[in-house]
Amino acid sequence: MKAICWEGINKVSTERVPDPSILNPRDAIVRVFLSSVCGSDLHLLGGYIPAMRAGDIIGHEFMGEIVEVGPEVKKLKKGDRVVVCSVLSCGGCEFCQREEYSLCDNSNAEPEWTEKAYGYPVAGIFGYSHALGGYAGSHAEYTRIPFAENTCFKVPDGVSNESALFTSDAFPTGYMAADFAGIEPGDTVVVWGAGGVGLMAMHSAWLLGAGRVIAIDQYPYRLEQARVRANAETLNFKEVDVLQALKDMTGGRGPDRCIDCVGMEANSTGIEKIYDYAKQYARLQNDRPAVLRQAIMACRKGGTVSIIGVYGGFVDKFPMGAAMNKGLTFRMGQQFGQRYIPKLLDIVAKGEVDPAYLLTHKLSLDMGQEGYMMFKDKTNNNMRSVFAPAG
Amino acid sequence: MANTTKTFAPPDSKGEEKNESTKHFTNVGTTGRLLSLLGGAALVYNGWNKKASVLGKSLTTVGTYLMLRGISGFCPVNKVLQIDTAHADTEGFEVTTSVTISKPRDEVYQFWRKLENLPKFMTYLEEVRQTDGKRSHWVAKVPRNVTTKEKLATIAWDAQIEQEEENSHITWRSLPGSEVENSGEVHFTDTLNSRGTVVRATLSYHPPLGIAGQLAAKLLNPAFKELVKQDVRRFKRILEAVEIPTIIGQPSGRKDEKY
Ligand SMILES: [Zn+2]
Ligand SMILES: [Zn+2]
Numbered sequence: 001m002k003a004i005c006w007e008g009i010n011k012v013s014t015e016r017v018p019d020p021s022i023l024n025p026r027d028a029i030v031r032v033f034l035s036s037v038c039g040s041d042l043h044l045l046g047g048y049i050p051a052m053r054a055g056d057i058i059g060h061e062f063m064g065e066i067v068e069v070g071p072e073v074k075k076l077k078k079g080d081r082v083v084v085c086s087v088l089s090c091g092g093c094e095f096c097q098r099e100e101y102s103l104c105d106n107s108n109a110e111p112e113w114t115e116k117a118y119g120y121p122v123a124g125i126f127g128y129s130h131a132l133g134g135y136a137g138s139h140a141e142y143t144r145i146p147f148a149e150n151t152c153f154k155v156p157d158g159v160s161n162e163s164a165l166f167t168s169d170a171f172p173t174g175y176m177a178a179d180f181a182g183i184e185p186g187d188t189v190v191v192w193g194a195g196g197v198g199l200m201a202m203h204s205a206w207l208l209g210a211g212r213v214i215a216i217d218q219y220p221y222r223l224e225q226a227r228v229r230a231n232a233e234t235l236n237f238k239e240v241d242v243l244q245a246l247k248d249m250t251g252g253r254g255p256d257r258c259i260d261c262v263g264m265e266a267n268s269t270g271i272e273k274i275y276d277y278a279k280q281y282a283r284l285q286n287d288r289p290a291v292l293r294q295a296i297m298a299c300r301k302g303g304t305v306s307i308i309g310v311y312g313g314f315v316d317k318f319p320m321g322a323a324m325n326k327g328l329t330f331r332m333g334q335q336f337g338q339r340y341i342p343k344l345l346d347i348v349a350k351g352e353v354d355p356a357y358l359l360t361h362k363l364s365l366d367m368g369q370e371g372y373m374m375f376k377d378k379t380n381n382n383m384r385s386v387f388a389p390a391g
Numbered sequence: 392m393a394n395t396t397k398t399f400a401p402p403d404s405k406g407e408e409k410n411e412s413t414k415h416f417t418n419v420g421t422t423g424r425l426l427s428l429l430g431g432a433a434l435v436y437n438g439w440n441k442k443a444s445v446l447g448k449s450l451t452t453v454g455t456y457l458m459l460r461g462i463s464g465f466c467p468v469n470k471v472l473q474i475d476t477a478h479a480d481t482e483g484f485e486v487t488t489s490v491t492i493s494k495p496r497d498e499v500y501q502f503w504r505k506l507e508n509l510p511k512f513m514t515y516l517e518e519v520r521q522t523d524g525k526r527s528h529w530v531a532k533v534p535r536n537v538t539t540k541e542k543l544a545t546i547a548w549d550a551q552i553e554q555e556e557e558n559s560h561i562t563w564r565s566l567p568g569s570e571v572e573n574s575g576e577v578h579f580t581d582t583l584n585s586r587g588t589v590v591r592a593t594l595s596y597h598p599p600l601g602i603a604g605q606l607a608a609k610l611l612n613p614a615f616k617e618l619v620k621q622d623v624r625r626f627k628r629i630l631e632a633v634e635i636p637t638i639i640g641q642p643s644g645r646k647d648e649k650y
Contacts, residue, residue, distance in 0.1 A: 005644030017642040024634045055644035072633060090632035094493045094587060106632040111624065124636065136641045144641055147632070 002389065003057045003140035004368035009047040010376070012058065012368045020136060020144035025072035028148030030084060034165045035062035035138040036359070036386045037375045038086075039195045040263070040310045044129060045372060048264060048312055051113050051131035059139030059387070060086035060126040061169035063161060066152065067142070075149045081161075082152035083345070084145060085337035086169040088124040088133065091150045102334035107147060108133040117313075123334070139365060141389040153341045156349045163348050165386065166196065166355035171348075172340040174200025174261065177308035178208050179340075180331035181257035186211035188250055190298065191232070192291045193261035194222040196358045196384050197308060201259050202230035203353045210257075214249065216242060221381040229357055237294075246298045254300030262291040263309025289315040296323050307332035358384045365389050485595035486619045492588050492627050499588040499630060500558045500579045512625035512635070514618070517545060525552045527563075548573075572596070590626070594619055 003017045020029055038061050043049055063083040066076050076082070088107035089096045095103035104123035108114065111121030113131035124146070127137015136144065145151050155164040174197045183189060189205040191198050194217035202213050215226035215234045223234040235245050246255055295305050296319050305328055323330070347353055360383040363371045371385030492499050502508055506527050510516040517532035530547045548569035554562045562576035578591045596615075628635045 001642075003642065003644065007644075013644070015644040017644055020642050021640065023637055023640050026632075026634055053643075053645070057643060088636075090628075090636075092493060092631035092633070094491070097493060106628045107636060109636040109638045133636070134638045136638070136643060140642075146636060 001141035002365045003136075004059065004365055004387065005054075006044060006052050006056045006058050007054050010045055010373075012045070012372055014366050014368045015055075017057065017140070020140075020142050022068060022070045023144065024146060025070045026147050026149065027070040028066050028073055028076055028145045028152065029068040030062075030064040030082065030143050030145050030152070031067045032062050032064040032138055032140060032143055032387075032389050033161050034064070034359075034362075034386050034388055035059045035140075036165060036168075036170075036196075036384050037061075037372060038169055038384075039193070039197060039261075040128070041372070042376055043264065043310055043312065045376060049129045049131065051110075051129040051134075053130060053134075056127070056129070056134070057136040057138075057140055058127040059137035060128055061165065062126075062138035062143065063155065063165050063168060064143075066148075069148065073148050076152055076154075080152070081155045081164075083155055083164045083168050083341065084126075084138070084143070085151050085153070085172070085341055086125055086128075087335060087337050088126070088135070088146055089150050089338055090147055096150075096338075099336060099339045100333075101150075101336045101338045109146075110134050125334070139368065139387050141365070150338060153345060156345060159345065159349050160356065162356040162359050163354050164345065166200065166358055166384075167341055167344045167348060169335065169337070170196040170358065170384075171200045171204075171344050171353075171355050172337040173197045173308055173335040174202075175204040175207075175340050175344060176333070176335050177201045177259045177261060177306050178204035178210075180304075180308075180333070181205070181208075181259055181306040182304045182329065182331070183208045183210050183257055185209040187256040188212045188214065189257040189259065190214045190216065190246065190255040190295070191226075191259045191261055192216045192295060193309065194219070194226040194232075194234075195261065196355075198259075198261035199225060199230050199358065200353075200355060201261055201308070202226060202232050203355075205257075205259075206231065207347070207352070214246070214255065219378050222378075222383070225357070225383065242294055243298055250300070254298060254303065256300055256303050258295040258299045258303065258305045260291050260295050260305065260307045260309045263307075264289065264311050264315075289318065293317070293319055296328065299326065299328055301326045302328070304329045304331065306330075308335070310334075359386045361385045362388050364391065485593055486616045487591065487593040488616070488620045488623050489589060489591040490623045490627050491582060492590060492630050493586065494588060494630050496579050496581055496588045497558045499590060500561075502630060503577055503579075503590075503626070504555070504557075504561060512629055513622045514625075522549070526550070526566075527552075529565075590623065592619065592623055 001017060001019050002014055004012050005015050007013050022029065041058060044052055044058060066078055066080040066082060068078065069076055087102045089101035089104040090106035093105035095105060102123045105121065108121050108124040110130050110133055115121045117131070122132070124133025124135055126135050126143070135146065178201050181189060183205060187210055189210040189212065191201045191205070191213065194215045198215065202215060205213050213230065213232040215223060215230070215232040216237055217223050217226070218236060218238045220236065223236060226232040226234050235242055291309065292307065292315065299305055307330065348355065360381060361371065361374060363385055365387050371387065374380055374382045375385045506519045506521050509519045515531050516529065518530040520528045522528055527550050528547065529550055530545055532545050549566045550563050551566055552561060552563045554560070558579060560576065560578045562574070564574040565572055573594070573596050575592065575594045580589045582589055625635050
């Protein structure tokens with residue numbers, strides 16, 4: 001089959017690779033209909049994630065159809081149309097039982113990396129480096145799905161592939177960010193980053209009772225999406241002093257809930273050399289937390305900072321004094337997708353939110369490099385490049 | 392120790408030609424052999440896991456060396472240093488590790504107590520067979536190539552359960568005269584919130600006495616620790632997740648490998 005493989009910094013290539021097969025009893029094989037790029041892929045592309053190996057198939061946000069199931073898979077069958085959660089969970093460990101799925105003890109096939117870097121291993125994620133399990137990703141004709149019953153969610157009839165796609169990753173991630181922000185009715189919620197996840201966080205903030213939603217980004221076409229699609233007020237950080245503007249907009253008080261949907265800077269040019277050595281995973285380079293610093297400074301006293309943008313290692317010059325003395329609450333994590341996806345599919349089926357508008361460029365697998373560069377460079381008003389292996 | 396510096400001549404050697412030549416090819420004690428084999432397997436396994444890294448390459452090299460040493464019973468370094476560890480004894484060394492499993496204590500205990508289950512998560516074991524209520528026959532496999540699971544050598548020994556208290560603990564020990572002297576104990580306790588089980592396992596091996604034996608133990612202890620830790624993790628994974636997650640056999644754009 002064809003698959004898009006990571007080859008090096010800012011380089012992917014479309015290769016012929018063997019078809020996946022069932023390797024474990026709880027596996028299934030999905031024929032991929034749609035597979036989206038994601039902002040967090042830019043960290044891989046930029047070379048910030050050292051546990052990548054040339055030839056790794058990337059992609060983690062996808063939907064398709066079940067074509068084969070392993071002997072332990074009972075609730076899914078051939079022909080089921082499913083959206084696949086980007087994060088893998090075993091369902092049996094303490095963390096899965098708490099519905100903290102991305103903290104799963106068992107789903108990471110290569111737990112040594114994050115055990116060394118973070119003290120304990122974290123869950124596996126499709127196509128997201130060997131630190132997160134080394135699982136082959138979804139930019140391919142077929143993908144093997146570990147723990148399939150916990151990972152696949154049937155798409156309700158009447159929901160299109162395009163609308164279902166983003167309940168894999170962007171929508172549950174954005175929803176968790178808003179959920180973790182602890183929004184109370186009438187709160188002012190600020191979202192940094194008006195990409196797919198940020199926009200979904202804005203929709204979710206409204207769903208959770210926000211009184212006002214403010215979006216911050218640098219790309220006018222993305223801010224326009226925030227205004228038009230997510231009913232947000234917008235600030236362009238290239239044009240205004242964000243801290244002053246937020247103060248002015250909130251009567252000098254500051255926003256209640258600040259959501260970081262950017263994470264470590266993905267726009268900067270990559271580092272020259274990668275030492276793919278487990279112990280150095282977290283020491284490679286300090287993450288540059290420009291957004292996080294700003295969110296901490298902007299947040300009102302006693303407010304919440306919710307972090308869903310990806311960080312890999314350490315952050316430099318973290319304004320701990322501001323955070324401590326203002327009594328801020330921090331919540332963060334990789335998405336607990338399995339907790340939110342059924343609810344979000346329901347919301348999409350009812351038409352309350354339709355994330356399909358994120359799909360701006362539908363491409364064949366052969367267009368891997370073009371798709372990623374367009375997404376990275378924000379050209380052609382690209383929100384998301386989505387690969388459609390079957391056309 | 393005087394005998395550690397002798398050249399391939401055991402203290403009780405009568406100087407027979409045949410004995411001399413045999414010793415020439417096996418200057419590593421049997422337990423030292425097992426250590427080398429298992430430690431080598433662990434290092435190869437780890438090295439292979441991180442194959443792309445510089446660390447991985449050197450671990451693989453060291454691991455392969457230790458395995459060769461274990462398999463042939465001949466250690467070129469020992470020869471150069473003129474150390475014979477084949478006829479000496481020393482204190483054992485042991486590895487202790489613990490893990491928390493979100494399953495009831497009786498279920499966790501029963502799975503371990505059925506000794507036939509051990510090879511499901513202890514990588515180097517090929518087979519454990521209970522021969523009667525207390526006794527069991529153990530076979531360890533030594534892969535040359537972890538990817539292909541190709542076998543090069545097996546070592547067998549008999550062990551006996553020394554103590555057991557249902558749902559609480561098990562201890563076992565290899566029978567006197569076994570080629571490989573080793574023992575283990577596992578304790579099972581409830582977590583404080585009673586929602587899971589804490590498993591604490593201690594495995595002991597007894598390398599031969601002497602500088603080389605102690606050095607080998609020191610050198611190999613980290614590899615063993617890692618091996619035992621990974622085995623215990625696999626035990627947890629089988630109980631909680633029903634299977635051990637893997638990526639071996641999945642497609643990639645790397646032409647030379649299949650994972
Ligand atoms: Zn993502
Ligand atoms: Zn789990």
